[in-house]
Amino acid sequence: MTDHEKHSRFSPRLANAFVLTALAIVSALLLRWTAGPWWIATPRPGRWWAAALVLMSYVGLCRWSFQHGRPKQRSLPDAPQSEASILVIYASQTGVAEELAGQTSELLRRSGRSVDVACIDSLDGKRLQQSRCALFIASTAGEGDPPDHAIEFAETVMNDRVDLATLKYAVLALGDSSYDEYCAFGRRLDRWLEANAAASLFDRIDVDDADPIALDRWQSQILSIDAPTWGKLPTCH
């Protein structure tokens, strides 16, 4: 049974049972009319009217059951995060960024902030527009490429213009300076956010091969994020 069926006053099952019962009653009544020997003849006008009445009642019942029994269109939960919560977003190839996202959210929660963690491939422009504060933790894979699960986001959302004027953000870019395209995806993400009018909370932090100094900087920066920084922004409808 779906959630809708559990909570609806008129479940489809109830409506079907009602229609079937009504049909059974009508059939029983009609059976009484054909009690004598069967004859093939044009029904008398009264029978036509009775049949029309039964048909119309059935159509009415179907309409009623369709209107009350069908699940209502449920809109997707666009912005599960509350106005004042921080959205921690990760893009990770081998798990480091994902782990850091978990640690970041834990740290923020322990300091009393409300946090949601999301994988970058679960986001779209609309969800970002509805967020007030987003922390991106993004690694670079291949030769300056996004992690595999972030490719679609990079190719669709990041190729679009999205008005992010109400979003405050920060980027932690993971990489390794031995690669030509150092922290390329995190940098590209940072440029895209800026180009779409999002306001950075602090400068992007590039992490070279899990550099602990850079990670400490990230930790102290995120702990200095103050809810009123984004709480006063206008509500997005």
Ligand SMILES: Cc1cc2nc3c(=O)[nH]c(=O)nc-3n(C[C@H](O)[C@H](O)[C@H](O)COP(=O)(O)O)c2cc1C
């Ligand atoms: C196959 C491979 C390709 C990589 N390519 C790059 C790159 O082009 N630029 C870069 O800065 N770092 C690169 N890195 C380093 C990763 O970004 C870095 O190790 C990061 O911490 C991995 O985070 P993740 O586990 O969340 O993906 C590469 C690492 C691997 C294993």
